[in-house]
Amino acid sequence: MNNRSYAILGSGALGAYYGAKLHHAGFDVQFLLHSDYQHVCQNGLKIESKDGDLSIQNPDAQPNTSEMRPVDVVLIGIKSTNNHILADILPPILKTDTTVILMQNGLSEEEKLAPILDSPEQNILGGLAFLCSNKIGPGHIKHLDYGQVRLGHHAPNNQPTGITPAMQAIESDFQKAQIPIELEEDLHLARWKKLIWNVPFNGLSVTLNTTTDQLINFPPTRQLCEDLMDEVLAGAIACGRTIPREFANYMMELTDKMTPYRTSMKIDYDEKRPLEVQSIFTNPVLAAEAAGGTLPLIKSLSAQLQFLDIQNRQHTPA
Amino acid sequence: MNNRSYAILGSGALGAYYGAKLHHAGFDVQFLLHSDYQHVCQNGLKIESKDGDLSIQNPDAQPNTSEMRPVDVVLIGIKSTNNHILADILPPILKTDTTVILMQNGLSEEEKLAPILDSPEQNILGGLAFLCSNKIGPGHIKHLDYGQVRLGHHAPNNQPTGITPAMQAIESDFQKAQIPIELEEDLHLARWKKLIWNVPFNGLSVTLNTTTDQLINFPPTRQLCEDLMDEVLAGAIACGRTIPREFANYMMELTDKMTPYRTSMKIDYDEKRPLEVQSIFTNPVLAAEAAGGTLPLIKSLSAQLQFLDIQNRQHTPA
Numbered sequence: 001m002n003n004r005s006y007a008i009l010g011s012g013a014l015g016a017y018y019g020a021k022l023h024h025a026g027f028d029v030q031f032l033l034h035s036d037y038q039h040v041c042q043n044g045l046k047i048e049s050k051d052g053d054l055s056i057q058n059p060d061a062q063p064n065t066s067e068m069r070p071v072d073v074v075l076i077g078i079k080s081t082n083n084h085i086l087a088d089i090l091p092p093i094l095k096t097d098t099t100v101i102l103m104q105n106g107l108s109e110e111e112k113l114a115p116i117l118d119s120p121e122q123n124i125l126g127g128l129a130f131l132c133s134n135k136i137g138p139g140h141i142k143h144l145d146y147g148q149v150r151l152g153h154h155a156p157n158n159q160p161t162g163i164t165p166a167m168q169a170i171e172s173d174f175q176k177a178q179i180p181i182e183l184e185e186d187l188h189l190a191r192w193k194k195l196i197w198n199v200p201f202n203g204l205s206v207t208l209n210t211t212t213d214q215l216i217n218f219p220p221t222r223q224l225c226e227d228l229m230d231e232v233l234a235g236a237i238a239c240g241r242t243i244p245r246e247f248a249n250y251m252m253e254l255t256d257k258m259t260p261y262r263t264s265m266k267i268d269y270d271e272k273r274p275l276e277v278q279s280i281f282t283n284p285v286l287a288a289e290a291a292g293g294t295l296p297l298i299k300s301l302s303a304q305l306q307f308l309d310i311q312n313r314q315h316t317p318a
Numbered sequence: 319m320n321n322r323s324y325a326i327l328g329s330g331a332l333g334a335y336y337g338a339k340l341h342h343a344g345f346d347v348q349f350l351l352h353s354d355y356q357h358v359c360q361n362g363l364k365i366e367s368k369d370g371d372l373s374i375q376n377p378d379a380q381p382n383t384s385e386m387r388p389v390d391v392v393l394i395g396i397k398s399t400n401n402h403i404l405a406d407i408l409p410p411i412l413k414t415d416t417t418v419i420l421m422q423n424g425l426s427e428e429e430k431l432a433p434i435l436d437s438p439e440q441n442i443l444g445g446l447a448f449l450c451s452n453k454i455g456p457g458h459i460k461h462l463d464y465g466q467v468r469l470g471h472h473a474p475n476n477q478p479t480g481i482t483p484a485m486q487a488i489e490s491d492f493q494k495a496q497i498p499i500e501l502e503e504d505l506h507l508a509r510w511k512k513l514i515w516n517v518p519f520n521g522l523s524v525t526l527n528t529t530t531d532q533l534i535n536f537p538p539t540r541q542l543c544e545d546l547m548d549e550v551l552a553g554a555i556a557c558g559r560t561i562p563r564e565f566a567n568y569m570m571e572l573t574d575k576m577t578p579y580r581t582s583m584k585i586d587y588d589e590k591r592p593l594e595v596q597s598i599f600t601n602p603v604l605a606a607e608a609a610g611g612t613l614p615l616i617k618s619l620s621a622q623l624q625f626l627d628i629q630n631r632q633h634t635p636a
Contacts, residue, residue, distance in 0.1 A: 227617075307528075311526075
C-alpha cells in the first residue's frame, strides 16, 4: 500500500472515478457518500471505464466525515453549488499538514477554503479535470473518455506559486494511479484558461437548450461564442493574466472536431440540479470588476442562467 | 363617406382593428387577407373591442393586391418578418401620391420601402401602435386595451421631418375614426424610444420563457433589463438621438404596475411563428455600428433569438 491516505468528498462521476483509480493503485481511499450510501454499502461502487473495470466491491465508504479517519489528502469532488457545506464537513478529516484539492471548474472558490484551514502546513490545491464521465445510477459511474488533471497551488491574492512540493507529491501519487497529470505554475491562469471553453458552451447550451455542435454551426451563435471567449480573455487580462487569442482559436477548433456534446451544465439543468453559475460565471465577473474591468456579456449570461436555474427547480416536470 | 381610401395589408390583430375603426367612420377600406380570406368572405370580420363591437359583416376583402383598387393610404399591418413580400404586393395599389404607413415595431424597415415607391409625391410614414389586441380565431380579433398610434414621417438618412402635411392628413382621418394619435417630429427618435421597452422585454421573455413580472421581480434579470435599456439609449445616441434616462425609468415603472404580461414576441414564439428579430434587435445593432457604436448585449440577445427562432420552427411540437 502506498502511504498517502485520501478522502473523496463527493463520490460521483468525478470523485468516484479518481478515487477508484487511487484505490486500485494501493492507496488508502475513503469515500464520502450521501444519497447513494446505503446502495454502495450493499452493492459496492460500480465503475465502468473505457480502460477497463474499476469497480470496488467493498469500498471504505461513510455517510459523513465525522465517521472518517483524518487523511493526508482530501479530494473535493462535490459540485461547487454545495461548497457552503465544506466548513462543516472538512475539519473532522484534516491533519495539521493535509492537502486539500478543490477539483472543480470556475474561479475563486479556493478563497473560501482558506478560512477553514487552521494550520500553515495545510495546502489548498486546485484541480481541473478534463474528464468525460457520467453517473448513470446509484453508485454507478461510466467513464467515457479523457481524464487528465491539471493541478495548481492556491495562494493569497491568486499569486502564482510555481511548482510546489505539495503539487509534486500529488503528481507522484496520480502517476502511480495512472491518472494523467500536468502541474500548473499559476493556478489562477489555468482556471481562466478553462473558462474560455466553459463560459460559452456551458452557458449557451442551457439558455438555448442545445448541444455544442448546434451552437457553433449557426453563424450568429458561433460569433457569440467567440465574443464570450474574448470577454474571458479580457477578464484574465484584468486579473493580470495574458492568454493568447490563439488558445481560444484552438478551443474552437477542438469543439469543431468534437462529436455533438451535451455540456455538464446542460446535464445538470436537464436533471433539475443546481447550476454552477456562481463559480463559472458570477465569480469571474466579480474578479474582473474588482480589478477594474467589466464583462458585460458574461454578466448578462449569468443573470439569464440564475433566472433559469431558479425557475427550473421551482417547477416540477410536466 | 370620407374621401380618403385605405388598404389594410395584413388584417390581423393590428390591421383589422384599425381598418375596422376607419371603416365604421365611413372611409373606403379594403382588407387584404391571406389564410383567413375564405372564412372572412363567409363570416365577415369579427372584431370585439373593449369599446364595443367593431365587426364588419361584408368587408371589402381580397386575397391579393392585384384584385384591389389603388388607394390613397396603405396601412401595413403585416409582421416585419414578411416585409420581403412588399416589393411584390405594394405596386398594384399605389397611386402617384399614395401614403404608405409602416405600422411595425423596430428600426430601419422604412428604408427598404423607399426603392419600391417611384413617385416623389408618395410618402412613407412610420406608425407605432400602443395596442393590446389579439387574433383569437380566423377573422376574429379581440381588442383588449389601449390603441394609440404615434406617427412620424420617414426621410432619407432618418432626418427628422417635423410635422408634414401627409402626417396631418392621417391625423385628421384617425381622429374621425376615434383612433388616438400623436404626431412625432422625429420618427427615428420615436422608434428608438419604443425599443427601450421592446428590446429587454420582448427579448428576455423569449430566451427565459417567461412574463414581464418574473423578469423584473428577480434582481439579476431586472438589472439586465436596465442594462439593455442603457444600451438602447447608447444606440440612440450613436444615431444622434438623446433620450433622457428618466424615460427608461418611466418605462420600468410602468412595467412594475402592469399585470403579468406575455409579450408579442413570446406569443409569436409560443405559436411557432417567425420572430421579429431583424427589425427589433439586428437592425438597431447595425444602425449603431454604422454610426461607430457597439451594442454588445443587444447583439448577444439577437444571436440567441435567431437561434431559438430557427430551432422553434424546425421542431414540430411534441
